[in-house]
Amino acid sequence: MTDTKKAKGVEAAAKQEFLKVFEKLRDEIIYDKCLGDQPQLAIDYAKKMMDYNTPHGKLNRGMAVLDVVKAIQEDASDELVFKANVLGWCIEFLQAYFLVADDIMDGSITRRGQPCWYKLPEIGMNAVNDGIYLENAIYLTLRNHFRSEPYYARLMELFHEVTFQTVHGQMLDLITxxxxxxxxxxxxxxxxxxxxxxxxxxxxxxxPVACGMVVTGVEDDAALSTAREILLEMGQYFQIQDDYLDAFGDPEFIGKVGTDIEDNKCSWLVVKALSKATAEHRKLLEEHYGKPEPEGVAKVKQIYRELGLEKDFQDYEAESYKKLCAKIEQQTVLPKSVFTSLLNKIYKRTK
Known part of the structure; x- marks a missing residue:
């Protein structure tokens, strides 16, 4: 067996273990004692909603917590592994909440290879309430599994703060x-x-990295500051990849139909295009960007090609990877694998 096949086998096994934890946490949430003697209709709906929106996609965010824990503490106990996976699912609950809301705001059609939740005929705007349910799943789970830990308040603050930062980013996206x-x-x-x-x-x-640091007792300000600097730059690179794939990725492969052009998004591609556009290109962009007609969308993508944005992205990706590798190599406050485990999952990704 080749090393690549072994690595894929280990990754698949880890994903299966991670998914088992979801089933336990989902049932804890659905049957939480604060809901009392709820009707079977509510139980069935909640299970369907959580199963549809949460345990799909690559699950990189959630599984990254355990990668970080093992990088910091190689001999992690079974209890610590479980706690890492619980925190991973808290992040996936947050991701599910954001995606349900984002799809409504953007009028998206598909997500992770299936119709967006709100697009199902029997769901519609019920999805707004379902998103709130998913967010609350985070805090029920933190209560259930971390209330007795000395870092419980820190985890609560971390999730609240990052949620607020993300909401701020979404607000900027919408009003820009x-x-x-x-x-x-x-x-x-x-x-x-x-x-x-x-x-x-x-x-x-x-x-994900901050969760892994908290649960393993890393409280050093220098380590947190270093992690934040590298990880925010990595996140920027990831989103620029996402913008590129929205226009040039295969919907069958990436699992969604890109709508950034129709949705008038402030994406890396349009920002880059405007920095290179001729007067004629700009006129065409003003005429067709943010419009739903397929012909106009095709013209915008043609402008992107004429301006060489596919090559610009490839150059950006190579340079970003080089810079991130250098920063990871230079820092000494955390094991390098804390960062490389994440970077290797996204470098040159195609979906």
Missing amino acids: APIGTVDLSRYTIDTYMRIVTYKTAFYSFYL
Whole structure:
């Protein structure tokens, strides 16, 4: 058996163990004593909703917590492994909540290879309440498994703070590019980088590592500061990848239909295009960006190609990877695998 096959086998086994923890946590939430003697209808609906929206996708955010714990403490006990996976699912609950809400706000069609939850005929705007349910699953789970730990309050503060940072990023995204109002002058690189840092980087990269550090007792300010700097930069790189895949990825492969152009998003591609556009290109972008017609979307993508944005992204990806590797190598406050385990999962990803 090759090393690659062995690694994939280990990864698949770890994912199965992680999924088993979900089933336990899901049932704890659905049957929480604070709900009393609830009707079977509510139980069935909650189970369907959590199963549809949570244990899918790559699960990289959630599984990263255990990777961090094992990097810091190689001989992690079974109890510590379980706690890491519980925190991982708290992050996946947060991710599920964000995606349910984001799909409604963006009018998205598919998510993770299936119709968006709100798109199901029997769901519709019930999905708003379901998103709130998913967010509350985080705090029920933290209560159930960490209330007796000395770092319980720290975990609560961490999840509240990162949620607020992400909400701020989403707010900036929505008000910078409101549906129906196209103002390309707002699409600057500074605005874009703030949106992606707050909307994506904090919860997707900083939060899993911070959880792993907290649960293993790492409280050093220098370690937290170093982690934050590297992980926010990694999160920016990840979101720029996502913007690229939205326009140039295969929907069958990435599991969703990209709608950034139709949704008038302040994406890396349009920001980059505006920095290189001729007067004619800019005129066409103003005419077609943020419009739902397929012909207009195709024209915007053609402009991206004419301006060489596919090559620009490849150059950016190579340079970002090089810089991140250098920063990871230079820091000495945390094991390098804390960061490389995350970076290796996203470098040159295609979905």
